[in-house]
Amino acid sequence: MGLRKIHRLKHWRHFRSVYKKGISCHGPHLVLRALFINQKHQNFSISPSRIGISISTKVSKRAVKRNRIKRQIRGAIAVLLPRIAQGWDMVIVVKPSAIECKYEHFLRELEQLLIETKIIHGN
Numbered sequence: 001m002g003l004r005k006i007h008r009l010k011h012w013r014h015f016r017s018v019y020k021k022g023i024s025c026h027g028p029h030l031v032l033r034a035l036f037i038n039q040k041h042q043n044f045s046i047s048p049s050r051i052g053i054s055i056s057t058k059v060s061k062r063a064v065k066r067n068r069i070k071r072q073i074r075g076a077i078a079v080l081l082p083r084i085a086q087g088w089d090m091v092i093v094v095k096p097s098a099i100e101c102k103y104e105h106f107l108r109e110l111e112q113l114l115i116e117t118k119i120i121h122g123n
Helices: 012-021 063-083 096-100 103-116
Strands: 023-026 030-036 050-054 088-094
Touching (some): 012 088, 063 088
Parallel strands (some): 050 088
Antiparallel strands (some): 030 088
């Protein structure tokens, strides 16, 4: 099951603004880039957080492997989403070393990166 539409970062302009203006935090297998946006959304006082995943063919030439990694990362995001503060645009960049990772590794590392960037609190 994927993320709801309001939590997806889809347009290339949004990706570009996160890359240019956002903060960055590195882990062994993932890079988290985040940008706080202060925009109002239809029914929210602050827009909900949106997340995009970037994975290149440097990670694997096979689309099956890249899609498996994206599904695992989306699953980890779904678990962490209730703890994520609103108003953030995030891009998760996958490093080539992530090919040997399992879901638990992604969940731990993503949680740690979100704590370091103060998007979620360490409690």
